[in-house]
Amino acid sequence: MAELDVALIGAGGIARIHLSAWTALGARVRVYAPDGRAPGLAREFGATAAGSPEEALRGATVVDVCTPTDTHREICLAAVAAGAHVLCEKPLALTTADAAHVAQAAAAAGVRLYPGHVVRFFPAYARLRDLVAGGALGRVAVARFTRTGCYPTWSPWFADPARSGGILVDQMIHDFDIARWLFGEVVRVHAHTAGHVTAPAPMGAVAAGTAVLTHAGGSVTQVVGVWAPEDTPFRTTFHIAGTGGTVSHDSLAAPGLRIVGGAGGGRADGIPAGDFGQSPYATQIREFAAAFSGRGPEPRVGAADGVEAVRIAEAAAESARTGRAVTIHRSGENEAIEENAA
Amino acid sequence: MRIAVLSFAHVHAAAYIRLLRDHADVELVTADPDAPPGDPDRGPTLAERLGAPYAATLDEVFATPLDAAVITSENSRHRELVERAATAGAHVLCEKPLATTEADAQAIVAVCARAGVSLMTAYPVRFAPAFAALRAALEDGRLGRLVAVHGTNNGWNPARSRPWFGDRELAGGGAVMDHTVHLADLMDVLLGGEPAEEVYAQANTVLDADLGLDVETAGLVTVRYPSGVTAAVDCSWSQPAHHPTWGGLTLTCVGERGIVEFDAFPRLLGGFDETAGRDRWEPGGDDLDAAMLDEFLDACRTGRRPRPDGEAGLRTLRIVLAAYESLRRGQPAPLSADPLPDRTGGGASAEESGRRAFPVPPRGAVPD
Secondary structure, rough: OOOOOOEEEEEEEEHHHHHHHHHHOEEEEEOOOOOOOOHHHHHOOOOEEEEOHHHHOOOOEEEEEEOHHHHHHHHHHHHHHHEEEEEOOOOOOOOOOHHHHHHHHHHHHOOOOEEEOHHOOOOOHHHHHHHHHHHOOOOOEEEEEHHHHOOOOOOHHOOOHHHHOOOHHHHHHHHHHHHHHHOOOEEEEEEEEEEEEOOOOOOOEEEEEEEEEEEEEOOOEEEEEEEEOOOOEEEEEEEEEEOEEEEEOOOOOOOOOOOOOOOOOEEEEEOOOOOOOOHHHHHHHHHHHHHHHOOOOOOOOOHHHOOOHHHHHHHHHHHHHOOOOEEEEEEEEEEHHHHHHH | OOEEEEEEOOOOOOHHHHHHOOOOOOOEEOOOOOOOOOOOOOHHHHHHHHOOOOEOOOOHHHHHOOOOOEEEOOOHHHHHHHHHHHHOEEEEEEOOOOOOHHHHHHHHHHHHHHHHHOEEEEOOHHHHHHHHHHEEEEEEEOOOOEEEEEEEEEEEOOOHHOHHHHHHHOOOHHHHHHHHHHHHHHHHHHHHOOOOOOOEEEEEOOHHHHHHOOOOOEEEEEEOOOOEEEEEOOOOOOOOOOOOOOOOEEEEEEEEOOOOOOOOEEEEEOOEEEEOEEEEEOOOOOOHHHHHHHHHHHHHHHHOOOOOOOHHHHHEEEEEHHHHHHHHOOOOOOOOOOOOOOOOOOOOOOHHOOOOOOOOOOOOOOHH
């Protein structure tokens, strides 16, 4: 992938993980971040730092957007205007309208746009998809997903619903995307949030969300998200029941390696490092990079998926706000995105 | 104490009979007058197998003074047996759910109050020592304020062995009726009897569709309490029929200072059973039915109010009734705001309680 010139926008936690993956692929990366952290991050990985967004985008084949969600729309549109392919961290945008706008702009410009729904690349979820799609569970009746990680107080924007969308849009969107990937379109959503759901969030804040998705095919999915007390280990679980039996997973249950005692050290990390073997983040970037280079198959997640994930999350946020179940009507815009992408 | 177990319709009857049979100060009598003739798991055949004295008719049971009665009939038939027992002066332990309608549940509570007998609803899970520890951790503040709860109560489809569980008239509903109440009772304990405010439910009939039941077999229920706590429940009959164990119940409490996971039926031993060709699963945990019966017997002896009482049974039933209302509406439904019945007055008559339809989405239906 040496021919890829990547403009990495942002220098936070996800940017670091992405940069590591791009570097491993041999891409040339220039990093830009408005907070002044780009030079330090770039130096660590032998990348270069750009002094302005324009400098970063100039000549880039790919723009990798690792910034707070409320900035995605503007940066993605600038990338598309510059003729670059785009990898945009999830959520694609704060609103369905913005996400669809970005997706349409990319389709119209003939560039590829992939949202970073990285959970599709975690081995347990990828295998789950294979099982469900292969019919191993028969007809699925009911599914549960949980996602628990420390409250992301390391950067203030996560706690701010105006910037991140809150726990439903920032965190639980992972499992909304997975549920839709597995069980099809979502036609109705009901959700609640509780705990500390406003900015600023102090150390030790806790928030929780719960959502029930009804799929067009009749399956129902429960999603539980927790931004947990300090020192809570990152953990995801799922349990799915169908006419062909059940399948379940607990990310903490069967580690390939477990260290206890002082040598284990370290506080719980809010970003899962995956198991040993290839990082799911690296798998994701390799798959996207192959497509960006025109050499790989269509990745397992596309722009329309990113739009639909935001649509579900936005409906969940509306439900949490109004206390009503929200019926989802898909408008025609995605068909246009899908046709253009095809 | 002379104690009767009335009806063997519910699968729990046999467990209660075994426990009461072995109690030193209990004189047990059983009756199952509606047993289908020849059913090996009902009537005199079951009583004989369990070594329990059996009365052919209810009149025979009530001809001798009775101290207490355990009601294990079909859900919608609890009321008639409770009324008979309470009127005869017997304390009552009624299988869950207390009834299938608000009116029947109110009548059950009222008749026991009027007769001056104790009424207990059979919710065994709250008697788990681990649950007591969870409750203590919440009450002494170690967990901080409770933020949210999610729980599961999944099991084999009971209609496979007892078809009435799949009959809307007799059971009042399917998985939502059968399983939601257990978790609702745990919440009732944790929240000190705070009545829920609103319920959202979604359900389907995907599992065991071949049985042709007219009730839902899977459901997700979200219960909201005025204090701001939400309980997200999976009440599905989703335990596969060939699974080595019947199912289980879990409850996870997210507090401001920690997360607690409760497993009421933890797996004691695992491994693989080569003969059966499946996972080995030796269940652990304590005998919750025994602890529950101890509470009931103690209340009978001392005259104190047992926990969970009839009002707890009514509060938890209201959550389920709201869940069915939510299924009808496709929207959250508020709980019945009816006051608890006058402790001296009468409830609605059986005629007034009428029949409630609990429609579930037809198979494969797409919600609007």
